[in-house]
Amino acid sequence: MRQHDNKQEPLWWTKNITYVTYMVREGSSLLIGVYALFSILYILLFYTPLETLAKWAHPAFDPLYKVIAMIGLAGAIIHSITWLAVMPTILPLKMPKAAQYFITLCLIGLWLAGSYYLSKTLYYSCFNY
Amino acid sequence: MSKNIKIEIKLYNPETEQISWREFSVPTSAANTILDALDYIKNNGYPSLAYRSSCRMGLCGSCAAIVNGKHVLMCHTFCRDQKQPIKIEPLKNFPIIKDLITDTDDVMNKFRSVMPYTEIQKRHLSKIGETVQTTKQRKKIEQSSQCIKCLLCYSACPVFGHNKEFIGPAAATLAYRYSADSHDKIGSKRIESITGDEGIYKCTFVGECSKVCPKNVDPASTLQRLKVMGVLNSFKKIIE
Numbered sequence: 581m582r583q584h585d586n587k588q589e590p591l592w593w594t595k596n597i598t599y600v601t602y603m604v605r606e607g608s609s610l611l612i613g614v615y616a617l618f619s620i621l622y623i624l625l626f627y628t629p630l631e632t633l634a635k636w637a638h639p640a641f642d643p644l645y646k647v648i649a650m651i652g653l654a655g656a657i658i659h660s661i662t663w664l665a666v667m668p669t670i671l672p673l674k675m676p677k678a679a680q681y682f683i684t685l686c687l688i689g690l691w692l693a694g695s696y697y698l699s700k701t702l703y704y705s706c707f708n709y
Numbered sequence: 710m711s712k713n714i715k716i717e718i719k720l721y722n723p724e725t726e727q728i729s730w731r732e733f734s735v736p737t738s739a740a741n742t743i744l745d746a747l748d749y750i751k752n753n754g755y756p757s758l759a760y761r762s763s764c765r766m767g768l769c770g771s772c773a774a775i776v777n778g779k780h781v782l783m784c785h786t787f788c789r790d791q792k793q794p795i796k797i798e799p800l801k802n803f804p805i806i807k808d809l810i811t812d813t814d815d816v817m818n819k820f821r822s823v824m825p826y827t828e829i830q831k832r833h834l835s836k837i838g839e840t841v842q843t844t845k846q847r848k849k850i851e852q853s854s855q856c857i858k859c860l861l862c863y864s865a866c867p868v869f870g871h872n873k874e875f876i877g878p879a880a881a882t883l884a885y886r887y888s889a890d891s892h893d894k895i896g897s898k899r900i901e902s903i904t905g906d907e908g909i910y911k912c913t914f915v916g917e918c919s920k921v922c923p924k925n926v927d928p929a930s931t932l933q934r935l936k937v938m939g940v941l942n943s944f945k946k947i948i949e
Contacts, residue, residue: 581723583804583812588870595778599867602915669916669929 605662608655615652618645664688711736715794716746718758721805732794743783743797744772747809760809767923770859773800774809780861780921800864802873816863819876823884823903830894846891853886853931855924862918862928874907878918878928881909885931888938897942904939912936 593599622645664687668680675683716733733755735746744762751758761771765784772783775798777791788795803811835841862878863869869877876884884903887893903909912932919929 582726583723583806584721584726584728586799586801586803586805586811588802588867592867592870596917598915598917598920602867602913602917606913666914666916669919 601662601665605659605666608658608662611651611655612659615648615655618648618652660691661688664691711738713737714746714788716750717794717796718747718750718808719796719798720758720808721799723807730796735788737788739787739789741788743774743776743781743786743788743791743795746788746795747783747797758809759807768857770857770861770923773859773861773864774798775800775864780865782859782861782923785923800860802864802866802870803860813860815873816860816877816880819880820858820883823876823880823887824895824899825883825887827887827890827892828894829892840892842891849891850886850889852926853882853889856882856886856926856928857924859923861921861923865917865921867915867917868911868913872907872911875911876903876908878912878932881912881935882926882928882931885935885938888935897945900935900938900942903935904942909935909939 589595593603622642665684667687668675668683713734714737716735717730718733719728720731721728733750735749737746737749744765747758747760747762751760760774760783762784763769763771765772767782767785770782774781774783776783776786777796780800783797797809799805799809800811803813803816806812829840856879858879860879866875866878869875881903884899888896888899893899909932912929914929914933916929919927922928
């Protein structure tokens, strides 16, 4: 007599919406990773002693960098929103769904305001846009 | 007034090692739960059906199963609320012994490993030997004390499904319940027992454990709090 090994199915994450959201959240970090790696490569190229290579590498002139930046941005947006959406579920309070959505919306609002402030003070001032 | 409903149960025969689905027709009324339906099947033509149950009032956690894809306590789930045919499966991520009965020994050992008891500090003892705890102190552990160890959270946890060594939601909740208890003096020893390689840091915050918990214990939140306690404990150890 043997026990049945009740293994996790390969497509377990398709079984409910929480699992799908989780996989999207984790997958979106890969997009941010691609952007981060590409940025590091560009910074290295930008500071290369070879002048022509440095010019070519300048992100503002390279459309490929813009595409990668867009991919990174999409990843960051998906990752942030899916994280913020899961936050109300860990509050030690029993709340109706409407209250949970409201908290998520407030968190998204705070995140947007924070992002705007950071981009205004750090990014634009650094690059003199 | 009784109405016939169709129930499909995932059965496992340990002698033939075969998994099969079998359909049953059960007369039920509006007041009948899934557990009542299983009792009817067992007492009327299929006596070998194996499942666990005890209190029948959502306190013992024995009758946890998956009904129509949802993690539930069968004694708390009414047949009238389910789409037909009602599909009943055993808990996921545990070896199946027979039909709806799973082998939970591994998780029970995990519960033991987190030292689920308090060693009372002497300063908490009153003159007549009572332990003193304020309402505020009690409130801190109230939610985590509600866990009935039904193991629905383990069944819903994909991290545990992937890695059976992971300490898991309920054991972590138990560890939190005793670590946050104002009486406790085990403290950092317990935290260290759950912060190892297969400990709380393996949790990737899927959040499904809290969604399926029938007692609103919220293990996902507890795990995040334990992570903070684990980090603070590491700093404390460095300072010492």
